[in-house]
Amino acid sequence: MPVNTPHVSLSQQPDTLGRFGSFGGQYVPETLMCALAQLETAFAHYKNEPQFQAELQTLLREYVGRATPLYFAERLSDRYAKPDGTTPQIYLKREDLNHTGAHKINNALGQVLLAKRMGKQRIIAETGAGQHGVATATVCARFGLQCVIYMGIHDMERQALNVFRMRLMGAEVRPVEAGTGTLKDATSEAIRDWVTNVETTHYILGSVAGPHPYPMMVREFQRVIGEETRAQAMENWGELPDILLACVGGGSNAIGLFHPFVDDLNVRLIGIEAAGEGIDTDKHAATLTRGRPGVLHGAMSYVLQDEDGQIIEAHSVSAGLDYPGIGPEHSYLKEMKRAEYYSVTDQQALDAFQRLSQLEGIIPALETSHAIAFLDVLCPQLSGSPRIVINCSGRGDKDVQTVAKLLHLS
Amino acid sequence: MTSISQRLATLRTNNQCALIPFITAGDPDLETTAAALRTLDANGADLIELGVPYSDPLADGPVIQAAATRALNAGTRLAHVLDMVRDVAPDLRSPIILFTYYNPILSLGIEAFLKQIADSGIKGLVVPDLPLEESSTLIALADQIGIEVILLVTPTSSQARIEAIARQSRGFIYLVSVTGVTGVRSQVQTRVKDVIQNIRRVTTKPIAVGFGISQPEQARQLADWGTDAVIVGSAFVQRLADGTPQQGLQAVKTFCRDLSASITPTLRVTR
Numbered sequence: 001m002p003v004n005t006p007h008v009s010l011s012q013q014p015d016t017l018g019r020f021g022s023f024g025g026q027y028v029p030e031t032l033m034c035a036l037a038q039l040e041t042a043f044a045h046y047k048n049e050p051q052f053q054a055e056l057q058t059l060l061r062e063y064v065g066r067a068t069p070l071y072f073a074e075r076l077s078d079r080y081a082k083p084d085g086t087t088p089q090i091y092l093k094r095e096d097l098n099h100t101g102a103h104k105i106n107n108a109l110g111q112v113l114l115a116k117r118m119g120k121q122r123i124i125a126e127t128g129a130g131q132h133g134v135a136t137a138t139v140c141a142r143f144g145l146q147c148v149i150y151m152g153i154h155d156m157e158r159q160a161l162n163v164f165r166m167r168l169m170g171a172e173v174r175p176v177e178a179g180t181g182t183l184k185d186a187t188s189e190a191i192r193d194w195v196t197n198v199e200t201t202h203y204i205l206g207s208v209a210g211p212h213p214y215p216m217m218v219r220e221f222q223r224v225i226g227e228e229t230r231a232q233a234m235e236n237w238g239e240l241p242d243i244l245l246a247c248v249g250g251g252s253n254a255i256g257l258f259h260p261f262v263d264d265l266n267v268r269l270i271g272i273e274a275a276g277e278g279i280d281t282d283k284h285a286a287t288l289t290r291g292r293p294g295v296l297h298g299a300m301s302y303v304l305q306d307e308d309g310q311i312i313e314a315h316s317v318s319a320g321l322d323y324p325g326i327g328p329e330h331s332y333l334k335e336m337k338r339a340e341y342y343s344v345t346d347q348q349a350l351d352a353f354q355r356l357s358q359l360e361g362i363i364p365a366l367e368t369s370h371a372i373a374f375l376d377v378l379c380p381q382l383s384g385s386p387r388i389v390i391n392c393s394g395r396g397d398k399d400v401q402t403v404a405k406l407l408h409l410s
Numbered sequence: 411m412t413s414i415s416q417r418l419a420t421l422r423t424n425n426q427c428a429l430i431p432f433i434t435a436g437d438p439d440l441e442t443t444a445a446a447l448r449t450l451d452a453n454g455a456d457l458i459e460l461g462v463p464y465s466d467p468l469a470d471g472p473v474i475q476a477a478a479t480r481a482l483n484a485g486t487r488l489a490h491v492l493d494m495v496r497d498v499a500p501d502l503r504s505p506i507i508l509f510t511y512y513n514p515i516l517s518l519g520i521e522a523f524l525k526q527i528a529d530s531g532i533k534g535l536v537v538p539d540l541p542l543e544e545s546s547t548l549i550a551l552a553d554q555i556g557i558e559v560i561l562l563v564t565p566t567s568s569q570a571r572i573e574a575i576a577r578q579s580r581g582f583i584y585l586v587s588v589t590g591v592t593g594v595r596s597q598v599q600t601r602v603k604d605v606i607q608n609i610r611r612v613t614t615k616p617i618a619v620g621f622g623i624s625q626p627e628q629a630r631q632l633a634d635w636g637t638d639a640v641i642v643g644s645a646f647v648q649r650l651a652d653g654t655p656q657q658g659l660q661a662v663k664t665f666c667r668d669l670s671a672s673i674t675p676t677l678r679v680t681r
Binding site: 032196199 | 482487
């Protein structure tokens with residue numbers, strides 16, 4: 001458990017009430033308070049229990065395929081070479097090589113092991129791009145647990161491949177028609193299910209969002225990304241990276257990479273949100289750039305909302321980023337000026353999707369493409385040859401149909 | 411106008427279980443909501459819960475979600491709802507309790523929100539996504555302004571939590587009768603009877619049972635179990651939504667009378 005120490009570092013969050021500064025907390029119906037307390041207790045107990053850790057580490061190695069490589073992207077780096085011969089050294093943390101094709105399984109696996117120990121036989125989850133849904137369906141198949149995935153109807157359409165994968169593994173995918181039929185609505189419906197079936201069901205929330213202890217717990221299951229990166233950097237070049245770059249929807253891949261470096265103030269942390277059709281239009285998902293503090297899905301954080309506090313639908317070409325909220329720890333890191341947040345448009349992301357495919361033979365997820373795209377903005381501002389690590393959070397197989405359609409139209 | 415506590419205290423003196431209907435403001439429009447408030451007040455309601463439509467109603471089932479979506483699509487805003495209440499509330503015997511999610515409160519600013527609702531004549535506030543741990547600021551400010559903040563107890567609340575919630579809740583204790591969201595259920599879970607007793611053990615404040623209650627028989631059952639009030643929501647919202655506003659209002663009137671009759675002690679003659 002995080003505790004208040006005399007010297008409170010930026011990484012020693014949240015406090016015992018689940019607060020990251022003024023963000024976080026537990027804004028949920030009373031029905032869930034008991035389950036959240038139970039979950040917090042179970043997590044605190046098992047996270048340091050040798051048997052739990054041994055099982056998790058073995059599965060991460062043998063089932064997920066960790067550790068993932070830290071790959072030097074030579075031709076991508078060359079693109080940003082300066083006339084004076086300096087060039088940023090760009091590395092990809094290859095989370096796309098995980099089983100199921102994204103970082104999401106790190107968390108799904110950790111939570112399913114917890115659920116088993118808490119005696120919950122039924123698992124529910126929300127999904128946007130389908131990566132978290134696939135990861136959850138995967139671990140439920142592996143452990144023989146009943147699995148229900150809530151997914152917006154619009155997302156089911158644009159991520160049809162992932163819907164099939166989930167069903168193939170025995171999960172029930174429930175379409176959510178409310179709102180715009182995307183991640184926000186799927187999350188609301190998953191919470192309603194949990195309120196109803198809380199006594200038998202564990203909710204595997206997929207991001208560092210939601211009520212305490214989820215933002216902390218999901219971070220702890222994802223921080224393996226940053227820990228491996230740190231060890232690999234020390235082994236490869238004997239120093240920490242200069243810049244860490246990741247896309248941000250709810251923010252789990254970014255927090256996973258950032259967190260082990262939060263107290264290393266020389267390491268720049270940069271999160272990239274989805275600007276959709278542009279942050280000056282009404283079609284974007286740039287929560288930290290254009291939102292203001294509020295409460296969504298159980299946590300105080302930045303939220304896209306209108307002047308009455310009604311939640312505004314987000315938009316992004318990437319189904320995993322179009323969420324009008326963001327994990328509370330990101331709001332905290334922004335407010336403390338420890339991390340920087342920028343946004344790139346659908347078009348910039350689509351360009352980067354093709355660029356990485358052509359320069360490195362790696363097809364990134366559309367979510368990940370947002371982080372890749374920001375290199376075009378970032379690199380011209382840099383001097384010398386700084387080492388940049390990008391979280392290559394997912395692979396793009398699920399997006400090829402969407403992109404093919406868009407490129408054909410344009 | 412009487413406070414929620416006063417109203418319930420009077421009813422308790424008369425050994426009368428109170429009826430608290432819920433409707434969603436602005437569905438299908440605020441004129442109909444105003445008419446519905448008057449109809450309910452004249453046909454057996456003792457207090458009335460008025461829902462502010464919200465984009466992401468986590469604690470609500472399909473009926474109230476759909477009503478909120480219709481109301482928002484019709485352009486209903488909090489300021490319009492409060493204007494309507496300001497017009498209607500002086501004519502009503504029933505104190506009005508506002509039901510709203512937390513973000514619209516935060517968005518306006520807690521103090522400004524409380525002042526505006528108090529100014530419109532609202533007497534109480536239920537915030538379904540604000541549990542005890544997050545509610546102290548709201549309650550402290552509401553106490554100063556004269557708004558009673560009602561907290562919820564559920565079948566999953568531990569006895570320790572019930573005690574802490576009962577201490578902090580103003581007006582009454584809102585007992586959620588199901589693990590679940592709002593909506594019509596065919597039966598009241600028998601464990602509600604136990605929870606009522608568990609609450610009684612730690613407080614003398616009134617108890618109102620809500621979520622899932624849709625039939626006069628269920629209301630009578632709860633009255634027999636000793637609750638001070640029953641709250642009926644989705645069943646009213648659905649009736650108001652079916653057909654034209656006139657048909658909806660007529661259905662609301664009949665249903666309100668039936669519910670009221672079901673919980674009225676036979677000896678009672680007048681209010």
